Amino acid sequence: MKIGIIGTGSMGSILIEAFIEANAVTPSQLIITNRTPKKALFFKENFPEIKVVETAYEVAAKANLIFLCVKPLQFHPLLKDLRSILTDDKIVISITSPISIEQLQSIVPCKVARVIPSITNRALTGTSLVSYGTTCTTIDKEKINNLMKHISTPVTIDENITRVASDIASCGPAFFSFLVQSFIDAAVRQTEITEDEATQLASEMVIGLGKLLEKRIFTLPTLQERVSVPGGVTGEGIKVLREEVGDMFDLLFQQTHAKYFEDLEKVKNDFE
Structure with a gap:
């Protein structure tokens, strides 16, 4: 099976590196391209067997599964250029949320799917969000699911729920990274701890928290109950969080959805 990657930016690069590290594919199974050739050729330095081609058309011609890792407004012209080569035995996979399965199916004759990865997939963990077109068979779904299982838990x-699921699984690492960094910055401002010390402690804390949840030793509520004893220091901290967080996350989801709907309208005009 040949895997095509069109676009080797942030998420395209993560897929390439994660697939190879997880032994999901061999480098020789990958066919990649990018509008800036230098970015695609970079992978040849570490993985000489990767096939780098000049055009997206060449990727589509040679690959069985074709990941489109480009910006939403680039989809329509790209798919128009490729549709003559996209025979019904191929599967085009979008990794972006504003492009619907229905829109993909409206313009190409092949099978389609959507797989929204997460930066956590680079560590071969986290989830990937999967949706399938109506013409995908059980075998097609198993093929995509088995590929993504090497680097994630496919859901x-x-x-x-595409946008909110993506906010949690794909954008969530950036959101919570920001909160942890703010936590570290406040510790440095308010006490004598150094930034390096606070960063090390906070990073190890996040890793440990993840392992507790992974092993199902605690749920989020039971973990809070166990650490926050009546009259203790943790309880005082939780009290501040309850008062200050307020509707912050409600506003976050409102804002991400507003941008999502704005993108949907722009994409809709292209496809219509």
């Missing part, structure tokens, strides 16, 4: 989602 099949309905179209109506």
